[in-house]
């Protein structure tokens with residue numbers, strides 16, 4: 001067991017993240033006045049719920065700063081924000097929902113995915129506001145990640 005399965009699963013996942021980049025670029029072309037993660041796109045309540053979810057399902061592999069560990073890359077800091085700059089929140093959320101955690105031991109629903117993304121944004125220094133981050137892909141596709 002093991003080796004063959006692990007390799008094919010990894011290959012599938014790599015293709016999966018890069019396909020999303022193309023999709024995001026197509027959406028970006030159509031955006032008129034882009035809303036970014038700096039525009040208070042999530043609520044305090046979402047981030048608080050997301051924090052609990054993150055602690056339970058993500059924190060054993062991800063921190064928000066520091067180097068890439070054997071378990072997973074940091075979800076904050078310059079490298080992360082540069083990598084995601086200009087991509088949509090939809091891409092980020094979609095990758096998390098379908099790909100994280102990698103072993104599929106936890107499957108987040110749309111609402112939980114928004115909560116986790118809200119917590120990730122908050123942890124990266126973005127401000128919460130009155131409007132909740134939506135769960136539909138069109139709305140998420142029109143919000144862009146922006147480095148600080």
Ligand code: HEC
Pocket residue numbers: 013017054057058059060061062071072073074075080083092096099100101102103108116
């Ligand atoms: C068992 C370890 C593990 C767990 C648990 C885990 N991840 Fe990951 N995560 C990884 C690895 C390894 C990668 C890098 C490979 C990849 O992209 O598939 C990654 C990549 C990511 C990325 C892309 C990072 C980048 O630099 O672009 C995001 C976002 C992410 N994870 C979010 C989450 C969230 C949110 C959770 C909890 C719901 C979670 N992960 C749970 C191991 C994990």
